[in-house]
Every structure is written in structure tokens, then in C-alpha cells.
Amino acid sequence: MDYNKLLSESAVKMRPSGIRKFFDLAAEMPECISLGVGEPDFQTPWDIRDAAIHSLEIGRTKYTANSGLKELREAICEYMKRKFDLSYELNETLVTVGGSEAIDLAIRALVEPGDEVIIPEPCYVSYEPITTLTHGVPVHVACLEENDFRITAEQIKAVLTPKTKILVLGFPNNPTGAALRHEDLEAIAEVLRDTNVTILSDEIYAELVYGMKHESIAAFEGMKERTIVVGGFSKTFSMTGWRLGFACGPKELIAAMTKIHQSCIMCAPTTSQFAAITALRDCDDDVDEMRKQYDLRRQYCVRKLNEMGLKTFEPRGAFYVFPNITSSGMSSEEFCQKLLQEKHVAIVPGTAFGDAGEGFARISYAYSIDHLREAFKRIAEFLEEHKGEN
Amino acid sequence: MDSIKLLHLLADDPRATITDLADILGETEENVKKEKDELEKNKIICGYHTVVNWDKANIEHVDAYIGVSAKPERDAGYDKIAERIARFPEVSGLYLMSGTSEFLVSLNARTMREVADFVGSKLAPIEGVTSTVTMFVLKKYKVNGVTMDMKEEIHDDRMIISA
Incomplete structure (x- = not known):
């Protein structure tokens, strides 16, 4: 069998993820200090694990409804109302396998070949491959450092065409940590109000914002009918391995997504769904505590990096800082590779999140403060040793 | 300086040195020492304790x-x-x-x-x-928030790099 001829063209054409390449390099260095992960360091709160164990003990081991347990969807609706003042009905809610499945479903449910999907970059790595697999056309827009990596309404307006189908908004953002403000969202809503563009609002980091309150674009006038909100449990409740997320949006779109979901997934893992009910209803205090810890580390990282001479804007969300490394005279890839080889510290080049990430690197602070201090000591040494090379 | 943050740091790790604390908080060592002394003097910090599993140490008690x-x-x-x-x-x-x-x-x-x-x-x-x-x-299972002789939770089994 010659699979070079057998594999689908779109699968072959998929670009290997920049993260993957770096992962392979770092994997050869098991003793390295990593600041490279996109998942929390905290354990899943015990109440959530206990709820999962209880569900197993009483034998809740079967499929659930395709769209998810009714009780969980009710809990999602209550949660969206309580946290973000968004009112959804049960038929406007779908439980998915992580936020990533919800992203996949939304794009597949909407995109026709040739449709354009506006993707502000740097961003999470899955929007583009899913778009191209669906034969959509990714339209990249660069979020700029001088705007604190926030996308602007003008930038969106400039790339809108009659073929635009989706605007992806991934804020709070991985990898930059940028969060959109009320006035940013209002301006974007204004630009989209009289169009047929759907917003894919990936709000997986909605609960991890610092010194501000997260607002969803769906809460702005006229936006709910054109927005699919993607949420999840991985980041907020430290539940990455449970693989659970959700989508809320217009019922027609949710129905189409559910059709795709039932064909390829059937339903999200039952044990995780039971755990998630407890997460949404009983774990505000755990989330507050984790947020407090992240915030301490965030302030530490921003201060240290700026002191070392790597200009770093103060991120408002997620658990990443995105220092500008151009003062080193190196490209993003070169910087991260050398840092890994010479100091055994793993961070991710900004280019893994799109071309707009050139000149930057993603540092995750989902690590203990002691771990961060050791890594930053090494980064400072690295900069010192390469001083004056550019 | 933020004394609440200092208290949380010390509650998590009473062994943190003045140098560590100053580095984490972005304060001078002098300021941190002054604040810590003040908290001790006012009995807001009442002591620093070591949790010992005496059973394991084979000391009769x-x-x-x-x-x-x-x-x-x-x-x-x-x-x-x-x-x-x-x-x-x-x-x-x-x-x-x-x-x-x-x-x-x-x-x-x-x-x-x-x-x-x-x-x-x-x-x-x-x-x-x-x-x-x-x-x-x-038998003691948990003392001052520390579990004794229970199966340890996995500390960190995350991949080195992930999206």
C-alpha cells in the first residue's frame, strides 16, 4: 500500500503543529525545566473527583443523551447566567469533548468550501487546521503588541468580504494572555451587526482574568443570535484530562453541531459529565484560590522579564506571558532552541501560534513559584551570556 | 507592601527566606523583614511549626x-x-x-x-x-493539612510542552 497516494490531500497538506516540533526537541531532554504547558498545575479539586467516583460507585456508566446530561446542561445554563449574564435554553447548549471539539463542530457546521474564516493571531493552534480541513479559507489578522495584542474592530472591518463566514475570537488569549475590554467588544459588535458573520467566541479562559471582569461578546446587543460561545472545564477547574467542554449558541447552529457530534463522538464521557455538574455548582472557592495563585505568578513573571530586558506587556488573562525577545537579536525559534539546548528551559516560540508570533515566546506560569524562579534564573543567565551578540 | 500576600506565602512555606520573599513580592529585603517582624510582634504570625510523624520516627508518644x-x-x-x-x-x-x-x-x-x-x-x-x-x-491520617502515610498524589505528570 502506498499511502503517499492514498491519504487525502487535505490531511497531507495539514501543517505539522509548531508545538509538536518543539515538543520532540524537548522530549529528548527529560531533565529540562519546562515553562511550556498549556494546562494548569493544580490538581482537579477533590469535590469534583469525589463526584466522579460517586457516579461510578452507583453505576452511572452508560451513554448519556447526545447533547449531554440534562442536569449538566441545566447547570451550564445557570452558570452562564450567573457568571456572564447570558441566558441560554437547554436546546442552545451542547456538551462536547473539550472546548476543541466544540471549535471543530462549529466550523464544520458553518463553513462551505471557499468560505472565509477570520483568525486573529497569535492564537490557539486548532482554528486554522480545522478551517482548511473543511476547505474554508483562513484569513489571518495580526494582533499587535502596541495594542496589547487585542484585535481591533478596524482590523476586522478591513478584511470583511461577502465570503466571510466566521470571525474567531479567542480571548482571553492563548498564547498572549490578552483580554478584550468592554469598548473593544462594543466596537467589534458594531462592525458585525448588519452582516451574516457568525462569531466563534472561544472563552475557555473566561474565568482566568486579573483585575477585570470577563465579558462575552454574546452579551452585547444583537450578538447572541450570531455567536457560538465555547467554554470548558479544563482551564477553569483544572480538568484537562477529563476532556470536557461545551458550546452555547443559537439553537439551529447547536442542532447542526449536535448532528455532527452524534455521528463522530456519540456523547461526551459520562463520568466527566457528572464531575462537571459539581464543578459548575460548588467550586467557586477553588477557582478563586487558583486565580489568586496565578495572579501572584503573573505579576512575578512580568516584573522579572522586564527586569531582564525582555519587554513584556502585562497580560490580563489565561496563564501565559508573551515576552518580546527581539532585543536578543534572535528569531523566536532560535531563541527557544538555544535556551533549551544551553539552559535546559523549555518555552514555546511565538511562531507556533502563527506568523504574528515572530519576535515573541510563550511562557506558561502554570507552575509553582519555586519552579518559575529557577527557570527565570536560567533565562537571565542565558540573556547575559548572549549579550551584545546582535 | 501587601501583608496579606506575605502571610499567604509564609503560610504555604514557613521556611521561605527573606531573600526568597523579597524576590517573589518584588520588594526590598529590608521592607520584607520589617513587615515580617511587625506581623510577628503583633502576634498575627503566632509561630512556625514543623509537622512530625512521630510514629514513623519510632519515638514513644x-x-x-x-x-x-x-x-x-x-x-x-x-x-x-x-x-x-x-x-x-x-x-x-x-x-x-x-x-x-x-x-x-x-x-x-x-x-x-x-x-x-x-x-x-x-x-x-x-x-x-x-x-x-x-x-x-x-492513628493519624492528616495533621495541619498534611496527610500522613497516605498514597501520595501524583505531583506533576504533565507533558513537557502542550498547546
């Missing part, structure tokens, strides 16, 4: 919890009795409680005999104490 019923005194309430109980060095904790007994005393001793002697000759005779109920600790 006995811990007991004693429920103490007592009659309040005019004007002083329970405070005077409490002071009398608290002054014994073997008393490691003392609380005024709701429920059947007025006080809960925790006691660290070397032998059961010592506990019995303490209750019989020191605690029960205190004026105002009407009865005691002694409970011996058989």
Missing part, C-alpha cells in the same frame, strides 16, 4: 483529646479556667466549644500513664471543672 465540662465563673466567664488549663506545657491546644463539653483540650504526652496523671492530678482538680472525657488518638 501519645496524643489525646479531652472534653472538659466546666462551670463559668461570675465576671470572668470561662477565661480564667481556660488560662489555668492552657498554662500546662503538655497542653498543645485548647478551644472553647459548642456541644456537650465546654472545652476541648489536645494533649501531647509520652505514655498513657502520663495522660492519666495529667487528667487525674492536674486537669480534673481545677476549680470549676466538673467532668472530663478522654479520647486517645489511635
